Amino acid sequence: MRAEVRAFLQKDYAAGGFGRGQEAMARYDVDFSRRWGQAGFIGITWPKQYGGRGLTFLDRYVVTEEALAAGAPVGAHWVADRQSGPLLLKYGTEEQRQRFLPKIIAGEAFFCIGMSEPDSGSDLASVRMSATRVDGGWKLNGTKLWTSLAHICHYMIALVRTSPVNPENRHEGMSQMIVDLKAPGVEVRPVYNLAGEHHFNQEVFTDYFVPDENVVGEIGAGWEQVMSELAYERSGPERILSTFQTLVELVRQVGDDPSEVEARAIGRLTAHLMTLRGMSVSVAGMLADGKMPVTEAALVKDVGTNYCKEVPEVARLICPPEDGAGNSKYEKMLKTATLIAPSLTIQGGTREILRGMIARGLGLR
Amino acid sequence: MNEMRTLILDTAERIFRDICDQALVDKAEKGEWPAGLWQTLEESGLTQASVPEERGGAGGTIGDGLYFLKTSSRYVAPLPLAETLIAGVLLAEAGADVPAGPLTIAPVRKGEVIEFSDGKLSGTASRVPFAHGASAIIVATSAGLAIVDPESVKIDRDKSMAGEPRDTVIFDGASATIVGSVSPDRIWELGALVRSVQMAGALEGILAMSVQYVQDRKQFGRTLSKFQAVQQSLAAMAGQVAAASSAADTAIEATEAGDTGVAIAVAKARVGEAAGIAAELAHQAHGAIGFTHEYALHQFTRRLWAWRDEFGGEPYWQAEIGRQVARAGADNLWKFASRT
Numbered sequence: 222m223r224a225e226v227r228a229f230l231q232k233d234y235a236a237g238g239f240g241r242g243q244e245a246m247a248r249y250d251v252d253f254s255r256r257w258g259q260a261g262f263i264g265i266t267w268p269k270q271y272g273g274r275g276l277t278f279l280d281r282y283v284v285t286e287e288a289l290a291a292g293a294p295v296g297a298h299w300v301a302d303r304q305s306g307p308l309l310l311k312y313g314t315e316e317q318r319q320r321f322l323p324k325i326i327a328g329e330a331f332f333c334i335g336m337s338e339p340d341s342g343s344d345l346a347s348v349r350m351s352a353t354r355v356d357g358g359w360k361l362n363g364t365k366l367w368t369s370l371a372h373i374c375h376y377m378i379a380l381v382r383t384s385p386v387n388p389e390n391r392h393e394g395m396s397q398m399i400v401d402l403k404a405p406g407v408e409v410r411p412v413y414n415l416a417g418e419h420h421f422n423q424e425v426f427t428d429y430f431v432p433d434e435n436v437v438g439e440i441g442a443g444w445e446q447v448m449s450e451l452a453y454e455r456s457g458p459e460r461i462l463s464t465f466q467t468l469v470e471l472v473r474q475v476g477d478d479p480s481e482v483e484a485r486a487i488g489r490l491t492a493h494l495m496t497l498r499g500m501s502v503s504v505a506g507m508l509a510d511g512k513m514p515v516t517e518a519a520l521v522k523d524v525g526t527n528y529c530k531e532v533p534e535v536a537r538l539i540c541p542p543e544d545g546a547g548n549s550k551y552e553k554m555l556k557t558a559t560l561i562a563p564s565l566t567i568q569g570g571t572r573e574i575l576r577g578m579i580a581r582g583l584g585l586r
Numbered sequence: 587m588n589e590m591r592t593l594i595l596d597t598a599e600r601i602f603r604d605i606c607d608q609a610l611v612d613k614a615e616k617g618e619w620p621a622g623l624w625q626t627l628e629e630s631g632l633t634q635a636s637v638p639e640e641r642g643g644a645g646g647t648i649g650d651g652l653y654f655l656k657t658s659s660r661y662v663a664p665l666p667l668a669e670t671l672i673a674g675v676l677l678a679e680a681g682a683d684v685p686a687g688p689l690t691i692a693p694v695r696k697g698e699v700i701e702f703s704d705g706k707l708s709g710t711a712s713r714v715p716f717a718h719g720a721s722a723i724i725v726a727t728s729a730g731l732a733i734v735d736p737e738s739v740k741i742d743r744d745k746s747m748a749g750e751p752r753d754t755v756i757f758d759g760a761s762a763t764i765v766g767s768v769s770p771d772r773i774w775e776l777g778a779l780v781r782s783v784q785m786a787g788a789l790e791g792i793l794a795m796s797v798q799y800v801q802d803r804k805q806f807g808r809t810l811s812k813f814q815a816v817q818q819s820l821a822a823m824a825g826q827v828a829a830a831s832s833a834a835d836t837a838i839e840a841t842e843a844g845d846t847g848v849a850i851a852v853a854k855a856r857v858g859e860a861a862g863i864a865a866e867l868a869h870q871a872h873g874a875i876g877f878t879h880e881y882a883l884h885q886f887t888r889r890l891w892a893w894r895d896e897f898g899g900e901p902y903w904q905a906e907i908g909r910q911v912a913r914a915g916a917d918n919l920w921k922f923a924s925r926t
Contacts, residue, residue, distance in 0.1 A: 479909065491852075
């Protein structure tokens with residue numbers, strides 16, 4: 222599997238198919254995603270009847286880590302491949318699987334995650350977007366926020382309230398629905414990040430109609446469904462490779478005869494990376510065995526994202542960019558790594574939330 | 587895990603839990619040899635778990651011996667178990683029988699050379715672990731591997747900050763027989779491996795102690811575990827301990843598979859870094875009591891602080907990895923890091 226992916230990536234890169242970058246989940250290229258899907262790298266664990274390859278979760282791990290290590294722009298299909306497809310396989314109807322999975326696999330249907338809202342960040346149970354029963358479906362009103370790449374996605378899987386908050390159990394009354402972002406009643410607005418880039422969006426729903434056939438799983442079971450989805454989100458290779466290209470360019474900058482200080486720095490960062498990879502692969506193995514390694518996954522994300530943030534901080538001390546060494550690629554990678562760093566320990570569960578989960582796993586809560 | 591390993595680790599766990607308590611470690615650090623603990627482990631075949639039966643061992647793999655060592659370090663067993671393991675591996679590799687009793691190895695520091703000519707040894711090895719009291723010192727000499735009787739050499743006693751014997755051994759004039767060959771860096775590499783594994787075990791120990799302590803200790807009318815600041819701190823510690831344990835296990839598996847690559851270097855560099863961070867967090871979680879001799883935490887943390895510097899500290903192994911990465915080149919970094 223590894224050889225097959227590497228061969229594709231090398232050929233596509235050599236043909237000018239993509240430029241290497243960092244935080245690959247945020248970088249997208251619709252054409253690359255289509256080529257990637259047509260080469261058979263999306264939904265590879267899904268059953269063959271939907272166009273998948275029925276391979277193992279560890280095969281998928283290899284495919285995704287190779288793409289990320291190559292700095293390929295995988296953002297467009299990322300969420301559909303990682304969690305929307307698996308969610309539909311687990312909770313969706315047969316009709317939904319047939320309608321969406323082949324298109325996802327072909328790199329033609331992109332999904333985004335509709336969880337956070339203006340008043341609902343880490344505290345996901347506080348979502349307020351309302352779904353009220355109407356003839357043949359549900360009517361949505363409310364706002365979703367921090368939705369990565371919604372402006373290029375075809376669908377969102379939204380977490381909504383199908384019944385009012387029960388103060389005794391805030392996790393009740395939530396449901397998941399597939400939202401067609403091209404349909405009337407939803408407005409997608411850009412939210413520019415600190416680097417001035419358009420990655421996030423805000424979506425305002427006004428009397429937006431969702432037909433019954435787009436409800437995912439059970440009405441009222443949204444919380445449990447979302448929690449199982451998030452386990453896949455936490456421990457993947459994306460949590461340890463966000464700034465990998467900075468390390469690559471640092472190694473190039475240092476050359477083949479490093480000073481003692483340079484050798485220690487790149488050796489240390491490589492030792493951390495290799496250790497994290499071992500941890501991440503081990504969680505992938507547990508997921509493949511059908512386990513729910515919630516604490517282990519949180520540990521990988523906590524240690525992994527801290528490491529990713531450290532890479533540019535170490536690099537700038539070893540090879541100061543203002544020294545003008547002339548490798549503009551190094552300086553570019555260092556700059557983007559520095560600018561994306563703050564997001565790494567916030568998205569997909571903040572450091573504080575993750576450490577709270579770890580503390581629960583230790584028996585402290 | 588296979589049946590043999592499960593049996594070894596279950597037996598070890600039971601023995602350490604029953605016999606290896608804080609008082610025993612304390613006495614050992616003051617110079618009293620824990621004969622009962624050693625004898626029980628030796629009679630159970632654990633001290634030479636990875637030596638072939640025909641050479642005097644229990645016939646397990648090197649992985650069995652290393653995981654046993656990890657278990658022993660969760661109880662800070664104050665014995666030369668790591669050194670006996672290395673000695674057994676070296677002797678078995680050389681095709682020699684392994685003597686009974688606690689063994690140690692020399693030299694353990696870079697640059698120290700023990701010469702062998704005309705049947706006689708010369709040279710001095712410093713900071714040799716548990717040299718006095720060892721039944722034999724296994725020495726990597728200029729001419730090969732030698733078994734040396736501690737009675738035949740001069741030993742100046744000293745201790746590490748962990749209270750573990752680290753002696754200076756003057757070999758001048760002692761006689762020895764070469765039993766086989768050994769590559770000069772073999773002790774150094776195996777030393778880095780065993781200290782990584784021992785630190786990983788001790789780190790699991792201090793995490794468990796800290797979790798227990800903050801659940802027992804009350805301040806402001808609630809247990810420390812209820813304070814978010816304490817929870818966050820212990821979660822950060824758990825991350826370091828998990829990374830250390832994973833790096834050590836990867837090195838064990840690679841050694842077992844006979845292809846260590848950079849796994850030992852990665853383990854010593856990563857576990858050593860985790861040791862400092864986690865020890866600091868463990869002491870902070872324990873407050874003043876953890877700084878007293880009365881409470882056992884220091885038996886773990888003093889060992890972590892000592893072990894991280896032995897057989898090459900983090901800078902040594904980081905630079906070793908860094909030079910290999912640099913030689914491989916930027917475009918091969920991923921191949922280097924994902925080598926499985």
